[in-house]
Amino acid sequence: MKTVSENRCFGGTQGVYTHASDATGTDMTFAVFKPEHATGAVLWYLSGLTCTHENAMTKAGLQAWASDAGLTVIFPDTSPRGEGVADDDAYDMGQGAGFYVDATEGDWARHFRMERYITADLPETVFAAFDLDDTRQSLTGHSMGGHGALTLALKRPDRFKSVSAFAPICNPSDSEWGIPQLTAYTGDPAAHDATVLLTAGAKLPPTLIDTGTSDQFYDKLGTAAFAGALTETKSEATLNLRRGYDHSYFFVASFAAEHIAFHAEHLA
Incomplete structure (x- = not known):
């Protein structure tokens, strides 16, 4: 692992690092915010289409609240990148759009192994480099x-x-943000669909979801279908429809404190 930068941030350190990934076969960049009084608990923040490690690090507004809660926040990249890595002209396919799955199809299978990267490869690097508790992990994303x-x-x-x-x-599996990409990557969008997984019997840990009612991409999200699945399965989840909010990082920053507090409670 190599250090790209480290900056003082809300009493802690905001760092950016690179490492050679066994999962993707490429060099990957990630960011870590470690508060001054870190408890060892870890929150993984997964970013959206077109983003890198940097977008949420600079726009989501998580660090102040994470510092107060003692949570270390890790910001991975959204895909492998570089010369020789498969890509597509569409913004929602290829580099910057890994969908956090392990590709099995065509040229994508060579490098696009983001599920393995997030759940095995990057944690191995992070927990070896930082004094953190691997039994206290939570996930969030946009x-x-x-x-x-x-x-x-x-x-x-x-x-x-x-x-x-x-x-x-x-x-x-019922959206243009999913059918083309997950079909190309894996051949089976339903296998990576939260609504399908939930109704098939998979269980969620305690869950908090916020979606804006003025989200310009609302029709692509499948919020209503997932809400129905939560009700059907009696899942321990809160889904808030936030009146007038859109899809931007202004929306994320508006509710970052509530999400940090939610995770801090369950990571205590």
């Missing part, structure tokens, strides 16, 4: 990252103490 947070939590119910999401893509 948009495509919300999809990743929900599906990874559903697939690993004993791994994460809680999960939250801002405007998540939660029914991708």
